[in-house]
Amino acid sequence: MFKKILAIVMVMALGLTAFALGASASEASGITVTAAANPAHGATVRAGARIEYAITVRNTGTTALTNIAVTNQMPLGTTLLAGSITAGGAVNAGGAVAWVIPTLAAGASAELAFAVTVNELPAGQNTRTISNTAEAGGNASNEVQHFVTREEEGGDGWWANFFPQLAAFYNWAFDALTSALVWGVEIIILIVFGNIRDIF
Numbered sequence: 001m002f003k004k005i006l007a008i009v010m011v012m013a014l015g016l017t018a019f020a021l022g023a024s025a026s027e028a029s030g031i032t033v034t035a036a037a038n039p040a041h042g043a044t045v046r047a048g049a050r051i052e053y054a055i056t057v058r059n060t061g062t063t064a065l066t067n068i069a070v071t072n073q074m075p076l077g078t079t080l081l082a083g084s085i086t087a088g089g090a091v092n093a094g095g096a097v098a099w100v101i102p103t104l105a106a107g108a109s110a111e112l113a114f115a116v117t118v119n120e121l122p123a124g125q126n127t128r129t130i131s132n133t134a135e136a137g138g139n140a141s142n143e144v145q146h147f148v149t150r151e152e153e154g155g156d157g158w159w160a161n162f163f164p165q166l167a168a169f170y171n172w173a174f175d176a177l178t179s180a181l182v183w184g185v186e187i188i189i190l191i192v193f194g195n196i197r198d199i200f
Helices: 001-028 159-164 164-179
Strands: 031-038 050-059 065-073 078-082 096-104 109-118 126-132 146-151
Touching: 031 096, 031 146, 050 065, 050 096, 065 109, 096 109
Parallel strands: none
Antiparallel strands: 031 050, 050 109, 065 096, 078 109, 126 146
């Protein structure tokens, strides 16, 4: 009887030890990955634009972590800018930025940054969504998205970009005149080009 009780106590003790070790290992391996970009998530960009990504890896555990593998596949529709990778030891590995963090103390963070250019849209395609995520230690980051649009000739996009004040005035004048327009009345709009910055 005494041997049976002793065996049960030993098994219970081993179980408690295993549970404690499992919790400790789980806590020590806590990693969070956050992705950010400039322009910010949700922005609209055009072909040739530059997007800068910043990937932050944080150790949320209580012990230091070693050899954390970080990978960021190049977003579809972009090209990595040569020389833009900032983290020491990070490389362009066949269409992905690969980095290994040698040591990351408990509560500490490390950042990987790189930049891409937006590729031209294929013929016949006017929009595209660029999505980017990173992975560190088996954990995925949040998704960062940008929306690519084509600049159509003949639209108001090209001159609105170069003359934003004129575009705003045109829209205001058009709305004001059409709201008060009387059939048969002739309206002449005279636009004088000058130093727009001094006028508005």
